[in-house]
Amino acid sequence: MKAKRFLFSLLVLASVLIIVISHPVAAQEGRFMPVPKQATPQDMPKEGYILQRIGKSGYVVIAGFVQACFVVTESGVVLIDAPPALADILPVAIKSVSDKPVTHIIETHDHFDHIGAVTRFSGAKLIAHSETAEQLRLFPDPRRPVPSITFKGDSYTLKVGGVEFRLIYPGPNHEIGNIIVYIPEDRLAILTDVIMPGWAPFRGWGNADHIPGVSKALDAVLKLDFDTFVGGHHYRTGSRADVGDSREFIADLWRETKAAMAANPFKPAENIWAAQEIWFDQVADQVSAKLIEKWKGRLAGVDVFTHDTVVAVMVSWVTDGTAISDERF
Numbered sequence: 001m002k003a004k005r006f007l008f009s010l011l012v013l014a015s016v017l018i019i020v021i022s023h024p025v026a027a028q029e030g031r032f033m034p035v036p037k038q039a040t041p042q043d044m045p046k047e048g049y050i051l052q053r054i055g056k057s058g059y060v061v062i063a064g065f066v067q068a069c070f071v072v073t074e075s076g077v078v079l080i081d082a083p084p085a086l087a088d089i090l091p092v093a094i095k096s097v098s099d100k101p102v103t104h105i106i107e108t109h110d111h112f113d114h115i116g117a118v119t120r121f122s123g124a125k126l127i128a129h130s131e132t133a134e135q136l137r138l139f140p141d142p143r144r145p146v147p148s149i150t151f152k153g154d155s156y157t158l159k160v161g162g163v164e165f166r167l168i169y170p171g172p173n174h175e176i177g178n179i180i181v182y183i184p185e186d187r188l189a190i191l192t193d194v195i196m197p198g199w200a201p202f203r204g205w206g207n208a209d210h211i212p213g214v215s216k217a218l219d220a221v222l223k224l225d226f227d228t229f230v231g232g233h234h235y236r237t238g239s240r241a242d243v244g245d246s247r248e249f250i251a252d253l254w255r256e257t258k259a260a261m262a263a264n265p266f267k268p269a270e271n272i273w274a275a276q277e278i279w280f281d282q283v284a285d286q287v288s289a290k291l292i293e294k295w296k297g298r299l300a301g302v303d304v305f306t307h308d309t310v311v312a313v314m315v316s317w318v319t320d321g322t323a324i325s326d327e328r329f
Helices: 004-022 089-095 130-138 212-222 242-261 272-295 306-319
Strands: 050-054 058-063 068-070 077-080 102-106 125-129 150-152 157-162 163-168 178-181 188-190 228-230
Touching: 058 089, 058 228, 058 272, 068 089, 077 089, 102 157, 125 130, 130 150, 150 157, 178 212, 212 242, 228 242, 242 306, 272 306
Parallel strands: 077 102, 102 125, 125 150, 188 228
Antiparallel strands: 050 058, 058 068, 068 077, 157 163, 163 178, 178 188
């Protein structure tokens, strides 16, 4: 009898482990707040991707929580980023609306998860900011060749087949060469990895190269006349209101972090790392609680990475202090 009970217990434990391993999110149910309806995944068609028409000639491809854009011009297709996750989907999506070849690929920045499939489009000219090109030279990767067309400074206008693409460099932000791509004809603005419509920021904006530049980049987007915003990730495109919400959240985060740091000054100790860890947690716990209470139900995931993002901002206040203007927050 004891042997049978022991065997039964093992079977129950094995079943639980299978559920936890197969459904890790389900296993965490109750730990995180539910995702607001406006931020939940869209129903995926049988093709396995969503193709959203933007304006006269623009399109956004969404599969899972990855996005990329392309524009059909008179002389060919211009692709904005080529994520590996969409490597097989993008050619099919483009073919569904045009027989024209991809002649240009605008690279928003150098990260592999956004441009790792550019070689799938042989013959396409690669365009990026000179800072992105420099990163690709310093760290060679055959899957991410150095772009043939680069620009320095804060702007560059590319014209292909009668369509104008304005490439805007707001300065280093998520990545040192991360640019805004603006297509006036389609009233479309693209800035990858900085905000995701309807969601709180990813942890520290994905190890951002220059955190003060994040708000500066959003300010640059909000100066544009656009209807649709693409952030490169998550389940839908965004609007001007979405960008405004993200900018407001960042302002709240900066102000609350600065105030909490002033109210809880750092106290050095022999184990300086441990003292800093305690300080980081103390401030981040206070700030996170305030932001979660204010933004729950408005931005998805505000309870997930906000603590870590506050810590990233704390470090930035210390290291980037001269680059931060209180007037922006």
